Amino acid sequence: MTFLQDAPIDSERLIAQVAASDHGAVVTFAGNVRNIHAGRGVVSLAYSAYRPMAEAVCTAIVAEAGERWPVTIALVHRLGEIAVGETAVVVAAASAHRDAAFAACRWVIDQVKERVPIWKRERYADGTELWVDPTAPEGVVMPQARP
Amino acid sequence: MNSHRVLLFARYAELMGAGAVEVILPDHADIAQLVSALRNLPGGALLPPELFVAVNLRRAHLATVLGPGDEIAVLPPLAGG
Numbered sequence: 001m002t003f004l005q006d007a008p009i010d011s012e013r014l015i016a017q018v019a020a021s022d023h024g025a026v027v028t029f030a031g032n033v034r035n036i037h038a039g040r041g042v043v044s045l046a047y048s049a050y051r052p053m054a055e056a057v058c059t060a061i062v063a064e065a066g067e068r069w070p071v072t073i074a075l076v077h078r079l080g081e082i083a084v085g086e087t088a089v090v091v092a093a094a095s096a097h098r099d100a101a102f103a104a105c106r107w108v109i110d111q112v113k114e115r116v117p118i119w120k121r122e123r124y125a126d127g128t129e130l131w132v133d134p135t136a137p138e139g140v141v142m143p144q145a146r147p
Numbered sequence: 148m149n150s151h152r153v154l155l156f157a158r159y160a161e162l163m164g165a166g167a168v169e170v171i172l173p174d175h176a177d178i179a180q181l182v183s184a185l186r187n188l189p190g191g192a193l194l195p196p197e198l199f200v201a202v203n204l205r206r207a208h209l210a211t212v213l214g215p216g217d218e219i220a221v222l223p224p225l226a227g228g
Binding site: 031047048049050052053054056057077088089109112113114115116117118119120121131132133134135136141143144 | 157162226
């Protein structure tokens, strides 16, 4: 199973992947690139990852979700340059009933943000760029100037 | 003494000027020793006080002892999603 891809994400394919005749509920979450962050106009985000660890952590998250709820999960995170309005991550959670599907979908995206080694660099309309850093006071940090 | 290759990503790769660096450590060195050695390399002083180090794709602690062939990576604050 691969959870990372450079190509655009086909949400319909993920929904089809988790569908089953005993699953009455499918909840999907799509994380799209937003046009504004911390008051700056964003043009695109450049995503990168520590791929082998990111795959391993995604595998663990999906397995853990399956232990917590009776769900089938599909998860894909896109890497590379992603323009405003395009989708960076999709979670699809299917279950017999909606409660488990909603809860699992929410939990999986939260875990992805917290545990998967992925980074993003924002490119702004004025040509500047900053690293996104959720631990920084303003949520972004300056790139290192090239010598 | 052993040479360990340390993978660097995103902003840390920028700070150190490379996607991977080599550090020479005594046998049975731990992550704390690895981090000290990293800070002495060019750009290493710019790394933050606390570092997320992964060994063999899992989060390691300062007392984690390194073995030959371990895959070591230093990870900036995660920003997926």
